[in-house]
Amino acid sequence: MLSKHKITLKQRIVSKLENNYLFVIGWLIVGTVAIGITLSTPVSWLAIKYKETLGNIPMQYKKLESLSANVHISNFVNALGNPAIVNSIEKESLKDYVFVNKYYYVDVLTNEDGKVLSFAVTARDKQFKPAFELPPISENGKPLKITLNVSTLGDISPLIEEGYGGSTHPTCTTMFGVRRFWYFEGLYDGNPDNYQSVYYGINDAGYLDMDLISDLANKIGSMSSDCRDVPNEFRNGVRVNTFMITAPFEFMALESSKAAQIKFGVDSDEVRVIK
Incomplete structure (x- = not known):
């Protein structure tokens, strides 16, 4: 059962x-x-x-592409975060903002109202290669670009002169001290360039080839503003690490400013201990 x-x-x-x-x-x-x-x-x-890692550099390129002179400094803060350094240049009624990234520095000059008069980008890393357009020059119908850590001085100047039909030539400025140096070329051509000044060259706070820099210092001395003093092997070998552009109509104010005359991008003494 x-x-x-x-x-x-x-x-x-x-x-x-x-x-x-x-x-x-x-x-x-x-x-x-x-x-x-x-x-x-x-x-x-x-x-x-x-x-x-891999996606960070393209993101940083987009941030830099969004920057523009003639805007309020808050646009830079929104894109880059808070500045690491803020300096007041009282005699010139200017303020200097320094933004620090592991790949680059951004140095911004503003007036007392916060309007961006100029900004400069300096590449710190050899692999960081942002591109900047020169308004409104074109090469075969395409905007002419300067790419940090890629474009040499010898690459850029002939394209600029060709773009303007041979009517415009860059000005050259060098400064070599015991431990500090920079070299940059400048361009201003009024209306064809949107009344903006453009500068490109090397800043001692960024990545650069020290052998070529030392060679140039030995050949032209400590200070020069004559492009004819610059050896071709230097201009053809050095890749620019800094690009700077001003707001429209601001070139005369900046050219006459002592603060601007001694600043092509960040001051390496200020940023050398900042990570």
């Missing part, structure tokens, strides 16, 4: 729950969410790491 199998209280509860569709659906949802979280965790980690 078969004996009846006794059903325990636990089995009755499980049986009722298994037949409860709302309970089953609820656990399916919980399980799906748990699986999603488990799978998304490594995906999120990879996304964060991508932004911190």
Whole structure:
């Protein structure tokens, strides 16, 4: 004679729950969410790491592309974060803002109202290669660009002269001290250039080839503003690490400013200890 199998209280509860569709659906949802979280965790980690490594440089390029002179300094703060250094230049009624990134520096001069009169970008890393357009020069119908850590001085000047039909030539300025130096070329041509001045060259706070720099210092001395003093091997070998542009109509104010005359981008003494 078969004996009846006794059903325990636990089995009755499980049986009722298994037949409860709302309970089953609820656990399916919980399980799906748990699986999603488990799978998304490594995906999120990879996304964060991508932004911190390979994806970081393209993101920084886009930030720099958004910058413009003649705007309020708040635009730079929104794009780059808070400045690491703010200097007041009282005699000139100017302020100098320095933004620090592991790949580059941005130096901004403003008037007392916060209007950006000029800004300069200096590449710190050899692999960082942002491009900047020269308004409105074109090469075969395309905007002429200066790419930091790629374009040489010898690459840029002939294209500028060709773009203006040979009517415009850059001016050259060098300064070599015991431990400080910079070299840059400037361009201003009124209306064809939107009344903006453009400067490009090397800043001792950025990445550069020290052998070529030392060679130039030995050949032309400590200070010069004559392009004919600059050897061709230097101009053809040195890749620019700094680009600077002014707001329209501001070139005369900046050219006459002692603060601007001694600043082509950041001051390496100020930023050398900032990471």
